[in-house]
Amino acid sequence: MQFQITDQEIKPESLRRKILRDVSGAYVSFEGLVRNHNDGKPVNGLEYSSYIPLAEKEGMRILSEAKERYSIEAAACVHRIGSLKIGEIAVWVGVSAAHRDAAFEANRYIIDQTKARVPIWKREAYLDSPAEWVNCTEDTPR
């Protein structure tokens, strides 16, 4: 199990190989991408930052929880920081399991918990208004 914060491009193909096992009949991956809009505003690009020691610690806790809750073989998550362009991968989650149900459910659990708990922040640059830290302004829905 591995939870990693990186400033390098995320390459799913090499990550995938690390979590496949001979007993794995199922592999589910999720890729979170930078999209070109948020809350109706056109987005030009964004920047992620993280409190890395705590992010990796909390991320490992999430992966352990997933392993306890679901019958999976292996799980990993990599989140990128730094400046990202539209279409680039911001986060990757991979899960392998004997059967697909557990792989789907565990993957969903890991991405949902990562978004809610891991100290990572997103600053969006907009085409037509000043950049903002997402979720940190009063008018942003929480």
Add this chain to the structure above:
Amino acid sequence: MKIQIEYFALLKEQRGASIETIETEAANPEILYSDLKRQYSFSLEPSALKVAVNEDFANWDHSLKDGDTVVFIPPVAGG
């Protein structure tokens, strides 16, 4: 006592620094944040934040001691 504070995201922007060591008598993170919020006009209310002491989550009434590192964690937005 001396406390090291690391700032991230909006707090880093509003403080204009990512790390500093201060001399403080604040007994816990709740008092410390209230002092800093007043000093630097932080916009985030403590209810929106979490706090970490020495690289792990802590309670707001955690007793601070000399040499601790404190991080106030703005609302996260990974993914």
